[in-house]
Amino acid sequence: MAVSKRIVLHFPPRLVNRPIVYRLVKDYDLEFNILKASISPEEEGLLVLELRGNRQEYEKGIEFLARTGIKVQPLSQDITRDEDRCTHCGACVTICPAGAFVLNPATRVVSFDNEKCIACGICIAACPPRAMKVQF
Amino acid sequence: MKTISEINEKIKRGQAVVVTAEEILDIVKEKGIARAAREVDVVTTGTFGPMCSSGAYLNVGHSKPRIKLGGGRVYLNDVPAYTGFAAVDLMIGCTALPDDDPKNRAHPGEFIYGGGHVIEELVAGKDIRLVATAYGTDCYPRKKLETLINLKDINEAVLFNPRNAYQNYNVAVNLSDKTIYTYMGVLKPKLGNANYCSAGQLSPLLNDPLYKSVGIGTRIFLGGGTGYVVWQGTQHNPGVPRTEGGVPRKPAGTLAVIGDLKLMKPQWLRGVSMQGYGATLAVGIGLPIPIVSEEVLRYTTVTDADILAPIVDYSETYPQRKPDSLGEVSYAQLKTGKIKVQGKEVPTASLSSYPRAVEIAQTLKRWIKQGEFTLTEAVAPLPGVESGITFKNLEDRPIVE
Numbered sequence: 001m002a003v004s005k006r007i008v009l010h011f012p013p014r015l016v017n018r019p020i021v022y023r024l025v026k027d028y029d030l031e032f033n034i035l036k037a038s039i040s041p042e043e044e045g046l047l048v049l050e051l052r053g054n055r056q057e058y059e060k061g062i063e064f065l066a067r068t069g070i071k072v073q074p075l076s077q078d079i080t081r082d083e084d085r086c087t088h089c090g091a092c093v094t095i096c097p098a099g100a101f102v103l104n105p106a107t108r109v110v111s112f113d114n115e116k117c118i119a120c121g122i123c124i125a126a127c128p129p130r131a132m133k134v135q136f
Numbered sequence: 137m138k139t140i141s142e143i144n145e146k147i148k149r150g151q152a153v154v155v156t157a158e159e160i161l162d163i164v165k166e167k168g169i170a171r172a173a174r175e176v177d178v179v180t181t182g183t184f185g186p187m188c189s190s191g192a193y194l195n196v197g198h199s200k201p202r203i204k205l206g207g208g209r210v211y212l213n214d215v216p217a218y219t220g221f222a223a224v225d226l227m228i229g230c231t232a233l234p235d236d237d238p239k240n241r242a243h244p245g246e247f248i249y250g251g252g253h254v255i256e257e258l259v260a261g262k263d264i265r266l267v268a269t270a271y272g273t274d275c276y277p278r279k280k281l282e283t284l285i286n287l288k289d290i291n292e293a294v295l296f297n298p299r300n301a302y303q304n305y306n307v308a309v310n311l312s313d314k315t316i317y318t319y320m321g322v323l324k325p326k327l328g329n330a331n332y333c334s335a336g337q338l339s340p341l342l343n344d345p346l347y348k349s350v351g352i353g354t355r356i357f358l359g360g361g362t363g364y365v366v367w368q369g370t371q372h373n374p375g376v377p378r379t380e381g382g383v384p385r386k387p388a389g390t391l392a393v394i395g396d397l398k399l400m401k402p403q404w405l406r407g408v409s410m411q412g413y414g415a416t417l418a419v420g421i422g423l424p425i426p427i428v429s430e431e432v433l434r435y436t437t438v439t440d441a442d443i444l445a446p447i448v449d450y451s452e453t454y455p456q457r458k459p460d461s462l463g464e465v466s467y468a469q470l471k472t473g474k475i476k477v478q479g480k481e482v483p484t485a486s487l488s489s490y491p492r493a494v495e496i497a498q499t500l501k502r503w504i505k506q507g508e509f510t511l512t513e514a515v516a517p518l519p520g521v522e523s524g525i526t527f528k529n530l531e532d533r534p535i536v537e
Contacts, residue, residue, distance in 0.1 A: 087489045090490075094484065125244070
């Protein structure tokens with residue numbers, strides 16, 4: 001059975017030079033789509049991936065990552081909306097490239113769909129009351 | 137018909153019939169104008185959006201020994217306040233920024249904290265850092281002051297906004313090939329999105345388009361407390377083209393408002409940051425409209441389909457002050473989520489919160505029904521179409537020494 005998940009990988013400094021994603025493709029036949037990547041000297045690397053493939057192979061691939069010393073988190077935990085600050089103006093709706101903000105046509109209330117979020121971060125600074133928070 | 141004092145008698149007896157500018161639509165559909173005008177006493181409106189001409193004046197009390205802040209320098213949470221008044225009177229404007237804010241040096245700037253945020257935190261009851269320097273006088277010897285102030289301890293804190301509640305506004309688009317960062321939000325290149333900013337059919341001045349009801353002295357919902365209209369707002373421009381129903385087809389009337397900050401709530405005065413543009417304050421305003429005639433009621437039945445707004449390019453037309461518009465669109469069209477501009481389908485978004493506007497209209501309705509809020513007779517009218525007011529631009533002239 002196929003599985004597709006968006007995950008956040010945290011690389012310790014000692015691993016940033018190793019071709020980790022290559023192994024996921026080569027050894028576990030997983031497809032990947034990089035949504036965000038950043039590495040800074042003396043700090044950990046960060047990679048946001050959409051990973052697709054056979055469920056068993058996917059599980060093995062994740063195991064491999066963990067064994068190698070990479071911290072794996074599901075992406076949805078990382079972008080949150082501060083419900084107290086959100087005023088439901090709707091400025092985010094057309095800014096989000098993934099369509100993660102949906103306006104209820106009757107009430108004009110804006111809902112945030114974590115599942116669709118690709119953690120690009122565009123909404124963070126574009127939200128006037130700064131209700132969107134990103135935590136990696 | 138009823139007079140305002142008759143309506144107030146009903147409010148005090150708890151018998152007033154109060155509905156919002158949304159609810160009135162179905163009532164009139166069902167009962168007709170004449171019967172609805174007899175039965176309904178008040179229609180409430182609301183709007184909640186960024187309003188840059190907002191600020192507060194404070195009297196912080198006298199320190200021991202005394203310091204003359206007037207003519208000196210004062211910072212509230214690092215944001216500069218205006219000190220050109222008496223010894224301990226200050227004014228903080230919502231777009232003021234800390235001196236060390238990077239602003240747009242790294243474009244687009246974030247503008248995370250400004251005067252609007254200071255006002256929000258003050259209203260929320262948080263301590264605010266006041267840092268001041270002064271020149272010292274015989275009667276005000278102190279030259280430095282660093283202290284915390286709190287809303288409950290200072291003499292006065294008054295929200296005083298020279299321009300709020302714009303009657304209609306532009307729909308902003310971007311014809312250029314790069315993203316631009318404006319007071320109308322982030323505009324994506326090549327007509328990537330269209331941003332509007334009005335509560336439309338719930339908006340205060342769109343329900344009283346010819347200022348028949350609102351005037352100087354009108355009591356309103358302001359920032360979660362009560363406030364008053366004190367004057368027409370700056371840039372008040374009643375002479376713009378209007379529809380047959382009197383609704384302006386461009387940004388038109390505005391209100392200057394005032395109210396006791398100590399009675400307001402942070403939920404309705406929200407510091408906001410416009411990326412690449414600046415900091416400002418989202419303000420909640422609600423105007424009650426006493427139904428003293430069929431005519432006044434008819435104006436409150438305006439719907440999103442009746443209100444047209446001009447589509448304006450903010451990459452070239454707006455900054456260069458060119459008059460061109462890319463067409464007109466109704467709020468009903470804007471609210472479908474997409475409009476057509478130059479043959480292209482453009483997704484729309486709002487900067488004004490409609491759910492919050494509804495909540496304001498409902499809150500004001502509840503206050504009136506419970507007898508906590510009575511209506512006022514305007515002391516003087518706002519300048520209308522007949523005033524001949526025109527919108528003046530600044531034509532710069534060389535200074536010859």
